[in-house]
Each structure stands twice: as C-alpha cells, then as structure tokens.
Amino acid sequence: MSNNPSNIPRSPRLSTPDNLLQLCLRDHYDILRELGRGTYGKVVLAKCRETGTNIALKILPKTHVKLKEFQREFNLSYFLSPHTNIVDTYNVAFETRVSFVFVQEFAPFGDLFDLISPQEGMSEKDSKTVMKQISSALDFMHSKQLVHRDIKPENILVFEKDFSKVKLMDFGMSRKEGTIVRKVNGSIPYTPPEICDAVRNESISVSSSGDMFAYGVLLFCMLTGNFPWENADISDIYYNEFIQWQRRKTTKIPSQWRKFTPRLMRFFRKALDCKPERRCEVKDISKYINDNWLRQTKTSNDSDFEDDVTDSDHMDKLTNILQDHGIETKVDKRLRERRISEWLLAS
Numbered sequence: 001m002s003n004n005p006s007n008i009p010r011s012p013r014l015s016t017p018d019n020l021l022q023l024c025l026r027d028h029y030d031i032l033r034e035l036g037r038g039t040y041g042k043v044v045l046a047k048c049r050e051t052g053t054n055i056a057l058k059i060l061p062k063t064h065v066k067l068k069e070f071q072r073e074f075n076l077s078y079f080l081s082p083h084t085n086i087v088d089t090y091n092v093a094f095e096t097r098v099s100f101v102f103v104q105e106f107a108p109f110g111d112l113f114d115l116i117s118p119q120e121g122m123s124e125k126d127s128k129t130v131m132k133q134i135s136s137a138l139d140f141m142h143s144k145q146l147v148h149r150d151i152k153p154e155n156i157l158v159f160e161k162d163f164s165k166v167k168l169m170d171f172g173m174s175r176k177e178g179t180i181v182r183k184v185n186g187s188i189p190y191t192p193p194e195i196c197d198a199v200r201n202e203s204i205s206v207s208s209s210g211d212m213f214a215y216g217v218l219l220f221c222m223l224t225g226n227f228p229w230e231n232a233d234i235s236d237i238y239y240n241e242f243i244q245w246q247r248r249k250t251t252k253i254p255s256q257w258r259k260f261t262p263r264l265m266r267f268f269r270k271a272l273d274c275k276p277e278r279r280c281e282v283k284d285i286s287k288y289i290n291d292n293w294l295r296q297t298k299t300s301n302d303s304d305f306e307d308d309v310t311d312s313d314h315m316d317k318l319t320n321i322l323q324d325h326g327i328e329t330k331v332d333k334r335l336r337e338r339r340i341s342e343w344l345l346a347s
C-alpha cells in the first residue's frame with residue numbers, strides 16, 4: 001500500500017493491488033450513477049477522465065472488507081477475465097480514504113435477475129442461450145480447481161439484449177476446491193442441501209458440486225420466474241416433495257415441475273441430487289441442449305406427469321385433471337401466492 005506524498009497527480013492505471021495507490025475517486029472519474037449494491041459494497045457507472053471510457057467501479061468499504069479479501073477478489077477476477085463469459089476486470093485497483101476500488105467493464109443491460117419476469121420466467125430459447133454460456137464460464141473455473149460459490153441471476157451480467165453475450169461476475173466468495181471454510185451466512189434457494197444442513201461456524205469443504213446445484217436452481221428460476229423452494233432443507237415442503245421424486249420414493253412429479261419435459265427432468269434429477277458426489281457436472285448441460293425443455297401443450301393424460309410407474313392415488317389424479325382444465329386447486333393457489341410474495345420479497 002502506498003500514498004502519494006509528493007502530490008504528483010498519478011493515474012489510476014499505475015495502481016495495482018500489489019502497489020495500491022491512494023487516490024481521490026473524483027479526481028479521476030466522473031461518477032454517473034449507481035449500478036447496484038451488494039452485502040458490503042456498491043458498484044457505480046463512471047467515466048474515466050483519462051481515457052473517456054465508461055467503466056464500472058466496484059467500491060468496497062474498508063470498514064467491512066480487509067485488504068487481503070479485496071486483493072483475493074481482485075486477483076481472482078483479473079485471473080479469470082480472459083474467458084469470454086467472465087466479466088473483464090482491468091489491471092487497475094486503488095484505495096481511497098475509506099474504500100478499496102477496482103475497475104471492470106460496464107454491462108449495459110444490467111444483471112439477469114431484472115430480466116426474468118416474475119411468475120413467467122424467460123423463453124426456452126433465451127434460457128438455453130444463457131445456460132450454455134454460464135456452463136462454459138463455470139467449466140473454465142472448475143478446470144482451474146476454482147469454485148464460484150455464489151451462482152444466482154444477480155451475478156450474471158447481460159451485454160446483449162438477445163442474451164447472446166452474458167458473463168459471470170462476483171468472485172468475492174470464490175475459493176479453491178477443497179478449501180475449508182466456515183458456514184457464516186444463512187441459506188437462499190440456491191444453497192445446496194449439504195450447506196443448508198450445516199450449523200453456523202461448522203467447517204465445510206468447498207466443492208464444485210455446490211455450483212452444480214445452484215446452476216440447476218438457476219435454470220428452474222429462469223424457466224418459471226419462481227424459486228423451486230425457499231431452502232433445500234427437508235423441512236421445506238417444496239424441497240421435500242422434490243426430493244421424494246428425485247430419490248424415486250414416488251413417481252409423481254411435484255406440480256411446479258410439470259411444465260418440463262421428461263428429458264429436462266432427467267437433467268434436474270442429476271443436477272439437484274441431494275448427495276453432492278452423485279451430481280453431474282455443469283458441462284453435462286450440453287447433452288440436453290438440443291432437446292425440448294418445456295412441454296408443448298397441457299395433457300389430460302395423468303401418466304404424463306409420472307416417471308414410468310403408475311400411481312394409483314385417486315386424489316392426485318383428480319388434482320391433475322383439475323389442473324388440465326385450468327382449475328386451480330386450493331393447494332396450488334396457496335403455492336402460487338406464496339411464490340409471488342417470495343419473489344416480491346427477493347426483488
């Protein structure tokens with residue numbers, strides 16, 4: 001870390017994380033607007049006075065982020081930048097009196113979360129376009145023994161309106177495969193069950209299978225505009241329902257998964273396995289990319305909602321028939337209302 005005692009104006013481009021200059025933000029950048037806020041820091045759109053380009057500044061307050069943590073996030077982001085589907089981080093980092101700052105390319109269409117219509121989701125075509133690119137970015141990370149650990153739509157930036165260019169970002173939680181970390185945060189729908197199960201401060205070994213689970217949940221969110229569950233915990237009725245099907249305890253597919261084809265359900269069964277070691281790999285999505293993912297029309301044939309064994313539960317059959325005729329059951333109505341409030345709370 002170094003100050004600039006001689007008062008000679010210095011370019012932020014001379015400052016790197018190993019040689020951190022103390023600069024005044026407004027001497028070098030025109031701050032245009034705030035792009036987003038995270039748990040600790042914020043990201044702003046700024047114009048660099050020296051080059052005239054619009055860039056994104058990630059600003060992390062020293063009160064919450066240690067120099068070592070800042071350097072780790074910056075170094076990882078910079079190291080991963082060469083991949084087409086990972087946000088470009090420039091070799092520019094500096095400190096102000098109160099914050100650490102680094103510079104990234106600006107994404108004109110913001111993050112993916114804002115582009116997923118609540119309760120509707122995105123089209124199958126757009127979802128496939130996004131999933132292919134994120135799979136490539138994650139496969140690149142995993143091949144370098146790195147685990148992202150925070151896969152969610154808020155961490156995917158959109159550079160083209162038709163989603164032909166999206167990039168993964170936010171490597172603040174990323175760690176080497178096998179690193180032992182302690183559980184500190186609560187769970188969100190993307191958190192894998194093995195981490196939901198851990199108690200606060202419990203030691204956890206970082207694994208790419210955690211990214212696989214979050215990637216599966218991400219796909220569900222993109223295609224439906226809903227979360228599949230609140231927590232991947234057996235006490236969550238939606239997760240419990242799914243896991244009963246996933247473990248083949250029942251052949252009946254839970255209602256919120258019925259818009260997907262058997263082929264896509266095969267992928268979900270592997271991606272969202274409760275045992276991390278049994279999950280498939282992110283790159284396996286390529287085996288499913290040319291299949292239909294969404295059922296074309298509603299069917300009145302109950303067996304279409306089952307795997308391969310006939311379920312003789314008459315109540316379930318009745319529920320399916322009602323759904324086929326567009327009649328919402330009480331359970332479904334409650335489920336839908338709950339999903340809506342969850343989605344609103346999250347946005």
Ligand SMILES: Nc1ncnc2c1ncn2[C@@H]1O[C@H](COP(=O)(O)OP(=O)(O)OP(=O)(O)O)[C@@H](O)[C@H]1O
Nearest residue numbers: 035036037038039041043056105106107111154170
């Ligand atoms: N390069 C960028 N271009 C456009 N918008 C951006 C860019 N970087 C970040 N954002 C916006 O700012 C938000 C917060 O960014 P980011 O996730 O990096 O912050 P964070 O403090 O690490 O958040 P978290 O608490 O999720 O770790 C993003 O969700 C996105 O909407």
